Every structure is written in structure tokens, then in C-alpha cells.
Amino acid sequence: MVRSVLDVDSVGPMESDPPSDLQTEAHPKNRFGNELPRVDLFVCTADPVIEPPMMVVSTVLSVMAYDYPPEKLSVYLSDDGGSELTFYALTQAAIFSKHWLPYCRNYKVEPLSPAAYFKSAASPRDHTKHRQDFIVIQRLFEDLKNRIEKVTNIGRVPKKLRLEHQGFLEWDSFTSPRDHAAIVQILLDHDEDTEGHSLPKLVYMAREKRPDHFHNFKAGAMNALIRVSSMISNGPIILNVDCDMYSNSSDTIKDALCFFLDEEKGHEIAFVQYPQCFENITKNEVYGGSLRVLREVDFHGLDGIDGPLYVGTGCFHRRDILSGKSFCNSSDQGSKLTDWKSEKDTHCNQRETENIQILASCTFESDTEWGKEIGLKYGCPVEDVITGLSIHCRGWKSVFHNPKRNAFLGVAATTLDQTLVQHKRWSEGDLMILISKYSPAWYGIGRVHPGLLMGYMMYCLWATSSLPTIYYSIVPSLCLLNDVQLFPQVSSIWFLPYAYIIISITAYNYLEFLRCGGTTRGWWNDRRIWLYKRTSSYLFALLDTILGSDLSFVISSKVIDTDVHERYEKEMIEFGVSSPLSIAVATQSIINMICFLGVCYKINV
Ligand SMILES: O=c1ccn([C@@H]2O[C@H](COP(=O)(O)OP(=O)(O)O[C@H]3O[C@H](CO)[C@@H](O)[C@H](O)[C@H]3O)[C@@H](O)[C@H]2O)c(=O)[nH]1
Numbered sequence: 001m002v003r004s005v006l007d008v009d010s011v012g013p014m015e016s017d018p019p020s021d022l023q024t025e026a027h028p029k030n031r032f033g034n035e036l037p038r039v040d041l042f043v044c045t046a047d048p049v050i051e052p053p054m055m056v057v058s059t060v061l062s063v064m065a066y067d068y069p070p071e072k073l074s075v076y077l078s079d080d081g082g083s084e085l086t087f088y089a090l091t092q093a094a095i096f097s098k099h100w101l102p103y104c105r106n107y108k109v110e111p112l113s114p115a116a117y118f119k120s121a122a123s124p125r126d127h128t129k130h131r132q133d134f135i136v137i138q139r140l141f142e143d144l145k146n147r148i149e150k151v152t153n154i155g156r157v158p159k160k161l162r163l164e165h166q167g168f169l170e171w172d173s174f175t176s177p178r179d180h181a182a183i184v185q186i187l188l189d190h191d192e193d194t195e196g197h198s199l200p201k202l203v204y205m206a207r208e209k210r211p212d213h214f215h216n217f218k219a220g221a222m223n224a225l226i227r228v229s230s231m232i233s234n235g236p237i238i239l240n241v242d243c244d245m246y247s248n249s250s251d252t253i254k255d256a257l258c259f260f261l262d263e264e265k266g267h268e269i270a271f272v273q274y275p276q277c278f279e280n281i282t283k284n285e286v287y288g289g290s291l292r293v294l295r296e297v298d299f300h301g302l303d304g305i306d307g308p309l310y311v312g313t314g315c316f317h318r319r320d321i322l323s324g325k326s327f328c329n330s331s332d333q334g335s336k337l338t339d340w341k342s343e344k345d346t347h348c349n350q351r352e353t354e355n356i357q358i359l360a361s362c363t364f365e366s367d368t369e370w371g372k373e374i375g376l377k378y379g380c381p382v383e384d385v386i387t388g389l390s391i392h393c394r395g396w397k398s399v400f401h402n403p404k405r406n407a408f409l410g411v412a413a414t415t416l417d418q419t420l421v422q423h424k425r426w427s428e429g430d431l432m433i434l435i436s437k438y439s440p441a442w443y444g445i446g447r448v449h450p451g452l453l454m455g456y457m458m459y460c461l462w463a464t465s466s467l468p469t470i471y472y473s474i475v476p477s478l479c480l481l482n483d484v485q486l487f488p489q490v491s492s493i494w495f496l497p498y499a500y501i502i503i504s505i506t507a508y509n510y511l512e513f514l515r516c517g518g519t520t521r522g523w524w525n526d527r528r529i530w531l532y533k534r535t536s537s538y539l540f541a542l543l544d545t546i547l548g549s550d551l552s553f554v555i556s557s558k559v560i561d562t563d564v565h566e567r568y569e570k571e572m573i574e575f576g577v578s579s580p581l582s583i584a585v586a587t588q589s590i591i592n593m594i595c596f597l598g599v600c601y602k603i604n605v
């Protein structure tokens with residue numbers, strides 16, 4: 001039985017002319033006044049230890065503070081860690097938001113995350129009202145931080161504090177993060193801020209977890225969010241961000257809507273993807289964490305042919321399309337964004353959440369199309385890319401929007417091991433897509449533009465590039481040691497093609513990196529990290545896929561201890577823990593070293 005709570009057919013034609021560019025006067029807010037669509041904002045977190053609640057609620061506060069009518073906004077936090085610490089932090093953030101949002105509105109604050117704002121903002125000079133307000137809000141924020149960090153440090157919420165919110169009763173029957181009932185708590189229901197303006201809705205959700213039910217990682221959380229939000233606010237537009245990716249620009253929602261509401265092309269667009277940018281990138285990025293060429297070249301290229309991949313965060317989706325709607329099934333070949341004025345405004349208060357909890361239960365999805373035809377796809381560690389591909393296969397297009405001021409800023413990996421583990425997940429996921437139902441090698445043919453298919457293939461073949469790379473980084477050294485001639489002599493004419501290829505590729509790659517704003521040292525580091533990734537992450541991803549290992553999702557840590565942080569700032573490579581991935585890198589270096597010493601010895605004797 002297909003059970004969907006989503007009314008995907010409720011899409012009608014639009015009444016007014018949408019704007020077609022990002023000019024201020026054409027911004028949706030100015031053209032549509034108060035008749036803008038509702039937007040649901042999803043933040044996902046999964047572990048209060050490696051994703052500290054203070055960081056999570058700063059992200060939540062940042063998306064609550066968008067310059068967009070707050071009565072049209074609903075913010076949902078999905079907590080896969082089912083942690084009362086995160087819930088406590090959210091209850092406190094809800095109180096703080098009553099001060100923070102008016103402050104952002106009155107003083108046009110950027111960035112919208114209070115943690116990021118107070119890290120960089122200097123107190124306004126003179127005895128202005130702004131200065132007084134700054135001091136007050138800064139003190140409130142310090143209080144908030146102290147309260148949350150105190151509770152996080154002791155690892156539980158003291159009894160006295162639990163009495164402050166009845167939501168804590170849910171944790172009375174709580175066994176463990178892997179074994180608990182669904183929790184849905186509406187913390188703000190368009191309450192008023194200190195100036196009497198409405199606040200966005202704020203909802204906490206921890207979906208049900210049972211040891212005998214596979215929970216499908218972030219894809220499972222997102223699907224539960226889609227269902228739960230459909231009963232509470234049902235915004236036709238959904239933004240999803242990871243818990244570290246705070247909003248850095250208050251205009252982002254309006255910018256994204258310009259694409260969806262565009263008169264000529266808007267009806268074809270399923271999602272608007274912003275680049276993943278990071279706050280903690282050092283000048284020469286020792287782990288190549290900024291992915292700058294991917295952001296500044298690859299994705300813009302894909303944008304020219306039907307649009308970029310969906311990369312899981314900083315992405316606006318149309319709810320109906322994310323839920324499975326096809327381009328060709330819709331009456332007018334694509335469809336304009338919901339006629340949101342006539343759309344029913346679902347309202348639900350805390351007393352009614354019991355019915356909603358069913359939507360976040362383990363069993364709700366049994367024998368349904370969720371994870372297959374509805375919502376985000378299951379069975380792949382890069383649920384984002386495979387979901388985006390399936391949307392492209394259904395005939396929709398996407399847009400890459402890379403504004404000058406970064407729209408979102410997150411935390412990039414800060415150790416070698418984290419980098420290698422993350423890339424193993426990504427390359428393994430991409431390879432699984434190649435052999436999945438949606439493979440760009442067969443299913444996509446005829447459905448997706450050949451250029452875009454090649455774009456997908458580039459990522460799908462990452463894991464397989466490990467084999468030639470390992471070959472080229474070991475065999476020539478062994479040949480050198482054993483006097484086996486692998487390449488033509490430098491004096492031979494046959495050497496020219498080799499020289500041409502190596503020099504031109506390297507020069508092109510170097511210039512491209514510089515053009516994207518990188519440094520020479522950064523390029524060198526980037527080359528090195530690609531070699532490491534290819535010979536370890538990609539190799540293990542390939543082996544795990546061939547051997548059919550169990551699906552896993554190692555969550556990247558967003559905390560960093562002081563020593564490691566210092567070394568990261570100094571751009572020293574952090575070997576830290578020993579893992580099979582670093583062993584692969586070390587083995588390869590040792591082989592090369594032995595060959596090199598062997599050759600030196602031979603020359604000398
Ligand atoms: O069971 C899980 C596992 C993860 N997450 C959340 O998923 C997000 C991404 O996890 P992270 O460890 O930060 O992975 P990254 O490699 O940084 O994430 C990139 O790659 C993922 C796919 O591999 C995408 O889901 C992400 O959106 C994308 O930013 C985080 O907010 C997590 O809290 C869950 O909600 N439930």
C-alpha cells in the first residue's frame with residue numbers, strides 16, 4: 001500500500017507574474033507582499049557529543065532569523081540522537097529567539113547565527129541605542145551559552161530544569177538513543193517576540209528508534225520530517241541544512257524563491273542548491289576541505305546543463321517534487337509553484353501531536369513507497385546525490401546559486417582521518433549509485449541530458465580511480481628499483497606525448513585552482529590529499545562495495561580539541577588515530593621510500 005500524507009496534486013497555476021531576476025525590486029517579497037509561500041526549514045542532528053547542542057541551536061536560531069515573514073516560516077529540528085540535552089538547548093534557544101529575532105530585524109544583523117555574530121562583531125561605538133541593545137543581547141547570549149554548556153558538560157538535565165518544560169516527560173520512558181518512542185514537541189507556535197511580532201514555528205522531533213528497525217540514517221530523518229511537517233505547517237518549499245551549516249545571509253530564502261517563481265523557467269525547477277562553504281578553512285587548506293574547484297567550476301558547469309547535484313545541505317526543494325512528483329505527469333509539463341494562497345493552512349497544536357507521532361514511528365513506512373518512490377531514497381550513504389539524480393531522471397531541473405556572500409557556512413574536517421572517512425562514505429555512496437536502479441550508466445540514458453550524466457559519472461567513478469592511482473604510485477617505483485624500463489627515454493621522441501600530457505594536465509589543474517581563489521601551497525596540498533584519498537578512501541570504498549559490506553554512516557565530528565585545533569591552524573597534518581585508511585597511505589609511502597633508498601644505494605655502489 002502506498003501511504004503518503006502528502007497531497008502532491010494540490011498544485012495549481014500561479015496568479016501573478018513571478019520575478020525573473022535577483023534585482024531588489026524583483027525580489028519575491030516586494031512583488032508578492034504578504035502572499036509569499038510558507039517555507040519549512042529542516043535542521044538535522046544526530047549526536048550531542050560530536051554535534052554540540054550549542055552549535056545546533058545557533059544554526060536553528062540563524063535560520064529562524066531569515067528576512068522573511070516569520071508567520072510563513074516553520075523550523076524543525078530532527079534529533080537522531082534523541083537527546084534531552086539537545087531538547088533542553090532548543091527550549092532555551094526558543095526563549096532567546098524572542099530577543100534575537102527583533103535584534104536581527106532592527107539592526108540587519110549578518111551572520112544570523114548568534115555564535116558566529118558575537119565571534120566577529122565589535123560592539124557598536126558611542127552611546128547609541130544599538131550599543132545598548134548589543135550589550136543586552138550579548139549578555140543574554142552568554143547566559144544561554146553558559147546554561148547549555150553547563151548541562152552538556154554534566155551530560156544530563158537536572159531535575160529542577162526538567163520541571164521547566166513538560167516536554168521532558170517524554171524522556172521518562174526513554175531507554176537509549178537507539179531505543180525510544182517518537183517525540184514531537186512544538187516549542188513555539190508563532191508566539192510573539194519581545195516587540196509583539198510573530199516568531200516562526202519551532203518544532204523538535206526525535207523519530208522512533210528500535211534496535212530491530214533499520215533507521216536509514218539522514219534519509220530516514222528527512223522523510224520523517226517531511227511527514228511530520230506536512231501536518232504542522234505543510235510549507236510548499238523546504239530548506240534542509242546540516243546542524244553545523246548556519247545561515248550566513250538573511251536574503252537567502254528570497255533569492256531561492258526568485259528561481260522557483262521565475263515566469264519562464266520556474267515551473268521546471270525542483271531544487272535550488274547553494275554551495276557547501278566552510279567557516280574553518282585555513283589559507284592553504286591542508287586537507288583540501290574547501291572543495292573549491294568543485295564549487296567554482298564543476299557545479300557551475302552542471303548548472304549549464306539542467307543543474308547541479310543535490311548535496312544534502314543548503315538546498316531548497318519543492319515539497320511535492322521531493323515527495324515523488326514527475327515532471328511529465330503534471331498537467332502543464334512541469335508545474336508552477338503551488339497556488340499557496342488557496343492551499344489549506346494546516347494547523348496543529350501541541351495537544352494534537354500524539355497523532356503526528358505516528359508519522360515518526362518505525363513502522364509507519366513498512367510496506368509503503370517511502371524511501372523508494374516517495375521522499376529521500378534509502379540504501380545509499382549519499383542519500384542526497386541519489387535523490388537528486390532520481391529527481392533529474394523524472395525530468396526536473398535544478399539550479400546552482402553561488403552568491404558572493406556565502407549563504408551557509410559549516411565545519412570542514414580538521415584531521416586526516418576525518419577527511420579520509422568522509423570521502424570513503426561519499427565515494428562508496430557514489431559507486432553504489434552507479435550500480436543502483438538509478439545508474440547514470442543505463443537508467444539515466446534518455447532521461448537526463450548526456451552532459452549531466454557525464455557529470456554524475458565523474459563522481460560515481462571516484463572509487464574506481466583508486467586502482468590506476470595505486471598502480472601509478474607503486475609500480476613505477478618498483479620498476480625503477482628493478483631496472484625495468486616503463487617509460488621511453490627522455491631523449492626519445494616517444495617521450496613527448498607523456499611529457500605533453502603530464503605538463504598540460506598539471507598546468508591546467510594549477511591555473512584552475514588559482515583562478516578559484518586558491519594559493520600555490522593550497523594547490524600542492526590539494527594534490528597530495530587527492531593522492532591520499534584515492535589510495536585509501538576510494539580503495540576501501542571499492543572493496544566494501546564489491547564485498548557488499550553493511551551500510552554505515554560515520555558522522556563527521558564537529559568538535560575539535562585544543563591541541564588538534566592548534567595544529568590545524570598551523571596547517572600541520574594530523575595523523576592522530578591509526579585506522580586502516582591511514583595504514584593504506586603509510587604502506588604506500590613506505591614502499592616508495594624503500595624503492596627510493598634502494599635506487600640511491602644501487603647508484604652509489
Ligand atoms: O543517522 C544520521 C546520520 C547523520 N545525520 C545528519 O546528517 C548530517 C550530515 O552528516 P555529517 O556527518 O556532517 O556528514 P557530511 O559528510 O559532512 O555530510 C554531507 O554528506 C552527507 C551524505 O553523505 C549528506 O547527508 C550531508 O547533507 C552532506 O553535508 C548531519 O547534520 C547529521 O546530524 C542524521 O540526521 N542522522
Ligand SMILES: [Mn+2]
Nearest residue numbers: 242244410556
Ligand atoms: Mn558535515
